[in-house]
Amino acid sequence: TQLLEQSPQFLSIQEGENLTVYCNSSSVFSSLQWYRQEPGEGPVLLVTVVTGGEVKKLKRLTFQFGDARKDSSLHITAAQPGDTGLYLCAGVGGATNKLIFGTGTLLAVQP
Amino acid sequence: DVKVTQSSRYLVKRTGEKVFLECVQDMDHENMFWYRQDPGLGLRLIYFSYDVKMKEKGDIPEGYSVSREKKERFSLILESASTNQTSMYLCASSFAISGNTIYFGEGSWLTVV
Numbered sequence: 399t400q401l402l403e404q405s406p407q408f409l410s411i412q413e414g415e416n417l418t419v420y421c422n423s424s425s426v427f428s429s430l431q432w433y434r435q436e437p438g439e440g441p442v443l444l445v446t447v448v449t450g451g452e453v454k455k456l457k458r459l460t461f462q463f464g465d466a467r468k469d470s471s472l473h474i475t476a477a478q479p480g481d482t483g484l485y486l487c488a489g490v491g492g493a494t495n496k497l498i499f500g501t502g503t504l505l506a507v508q509p
Numbered sequence: 510d511v512k513v514t515q516s517s518r519y520l521v522k523r524t525g526e527k528v529f530l531e532c533v534q535d536m537d538h539e540n541m542f543w544y545r546q547d548p549g550l551g552l553r554l555i556y557f558s559y560d561v562k563m564k565e566k567g568d569i570p571e572g573y574s575v576s577r578e579k580k581e582r583f584s585l586i587l588e589s590a591s592t593n594q595t596s597m598y599l600c601a602s603s604f605a606i607s608g609n610t611i612y613f614g615e616g617s618w619l620t621v622v
Contacts, residue, residue: 407549440513440599440613441552486551496567497611499544499552 401425402489402500410506411477419472419503421487428491430463430470435484477507512536513614515600521620528587530617532600541583542601542611543567543575552599558583590621 405420421430429448433441445454447463447470454461458481460473470487487500516531534541540559544552544567554567556575564575572594576584583602587594600614 402551404551438615440601440615442613443610446610488552496554496557501549501551 402487402498404485404487404500404503406503407501408504408506410508413479413507413509414476415507417474417477417505419474419485419505421470421472421489421500423468423489425489426467426491427489428467430467430490431488431497432461432470432472433486433488435486437483441484441486474505477505479507479509481505482507513600513602513612515598515614515617517617518615519618521622522590524591524621526590526621528590528619528621530585530587530598530600530619532583532585532614533581534583534600534602534612535581536602536612537580538602538604538612539580540603541577542603543573543583543585544599544601545569546597546599546616555585555598590619592621595619595621 402421402423411417429446431446432444434444435441445456445461447461450465450467452463458475462471474481485503488497490497513534522528542557543555546552553569555569555573556564556567558564558577561577561580574586598617601611603609603611
């Protein structure tokens with residue numbers, strides 16, 4: 399079974415701080431997605447990365463796909479309270495070619 | 510905007526009851542999914558469907574069944590609810606099984622007592 403481990407599991411920071419969330423696996427993925435889930439809502443897609451080493455930016459969020467396509471990171475610059483939520487990575491790959499979700503990182507940004 | 514609607518947001522059921530969770534999508538997507546979400550475990554796929562009347566088991570199908578009689582509707586059934594099925598259930602749809610954007614509903618919180 400493919401596993402996607404996210405770290406840290408929980409993160410509580412002050413507004414304006416920077417942070418990085420990691421998504422790691424021993425398996426190779428053809429693509430990797432990042433979702434954000436706000437309380438009481440379903441996850442919403444933020445970005446999809448496809449190429450090893452690819453970097454994508456979404457305002458203050460920077461996503462990177464590892465060169466070997468086994469890991470990814472999400473970096474948030476100058477975090478805002480509106481960034482609070484559960485961040486989920488999800489990889490596509492393996493024999494089933496289905497989407498496999500990571501364990502999630504719960505981020506709380508205090509004003 | 511794509512809309513995935515789950516009919517029940519909060520349910521409390523007794524052990525042994527039959528439970529139906531309904532999901533409707535309005536984007537004519539071929540593929541629909543049911544996940545359950547538990548703290549520290551992420552989202553785990555229960556069942557998915559790639560066409561009307563077609564279904565495939567996901568990673569944790571035990572204790573669940575599904576029904577897809579119409580393209581827009583995908584139902585999750587718990588034949589005899591148990592306390593270990595207390596969880597948040599998320600329905601989703603997409604154009605493709607993988608790689609494309611998956612659109613999620615708001616979730617159904619089920620408590621089995």
